[in-house]
Amino acid sequence: MGKGRAPCCDKTKVKRGPWSYDEDLKLISFINKYGHENWRSLPQQAGLMRCGKSCRLRWINYLRPDVKRGNFSVEEEETIIKLHQSIGSKWSKIASKLPGRTDNEIKNVWHTHLKKKMSSRTNLNADDETGTKGSLNREKTFQESSPNASMSFAGSKISSKEDGAQIGEMFEYIEGHSEVTRTSEEIDKPELLEIPFGVDPDHIWSFINGYDSFGGSKISSKEDGAQIGDMFEYLEGHSEVKRTLKEVDKPELLEIPFGVDPDIWHFINGYDSFQQPENSLAPRDHQDSQEDEVDKWFKYLETELGLEENDSQQQQQNDTNKESSD
């Protein structure tokens, strides 16, 4: 045998690049029937012109039934950050602590969001220490420290100015009737009003007008969100808002754009509803039979891969052909 490592496959004879629906289906149905005891021989047995490594990667990172898709929750992100701090870039180890997440996905999230988030946190702390309080990077800090909220916000297609107008007007009203000063003027996003993220509702209240009687626990649930909703409704109905903004220079700030959807409370609460897309492979009811699970999974895959539509199109085509031949 020659020097060096033998290549895993003949690269001139294997297909590379993105996987087609057909290839995905072949791989899925093969593994579903026979499993994946030997990745090297699998492509040939499954009728795929792919390298075994490529098949393994495709299965593990994308086609596996227990792969969790969709945005990472704040909890998941925090877990990644903590684990990365303690064990470094051991992505598979980190992935083992996050059920349904792949090392590849975690690695991507780290490089695209969390790394920046960490550096901005560091910058923020450094700024705080020097007394500048990081005001220049507020908008950036929010986007990076709450990518989930940010993504969900974008994903929810908040575009209706009519919907947001009420809240926008409310904020304008608050500003016009109180001593609230927009620190966002410090940055180049004057349309943003800053609200501390994760503070007590009464702190938020203080933030806006110092209203004292709005007590309560930490914002951690939709109920809390609703409570805050009531608070804003109250605000709209009152004409004497004369309190001072106190909490502006808190380290964690959530910036709420004007024109935001009234569903702002989900925004504040981390958008639970968006973390688990309707068609995602959410943790399943243990009472479901395995067979049902497989069926569901295939249905899901068909939908995801657009095969359902293709099937119906094909059926339609068949019907048309049948009609014309008749």
Added chain:
DNA sequence: AAATTACTCAACCGCTTGTAT
């Protein structure tokens, strides 16, 4: 509307590790 820039993420590459012989 077009061009440019930034971002995301699936996929690839090559090295390391584990296991069978």
Added chain:
DNA sequence: GATACAAGCGGTTGAGTAATT
């Protein structure tokens, strides 16, 4: 213990897309 092979792992790339100019 040495060797060969398969799987696992982490770094990197590049195509596609979104955002910005």
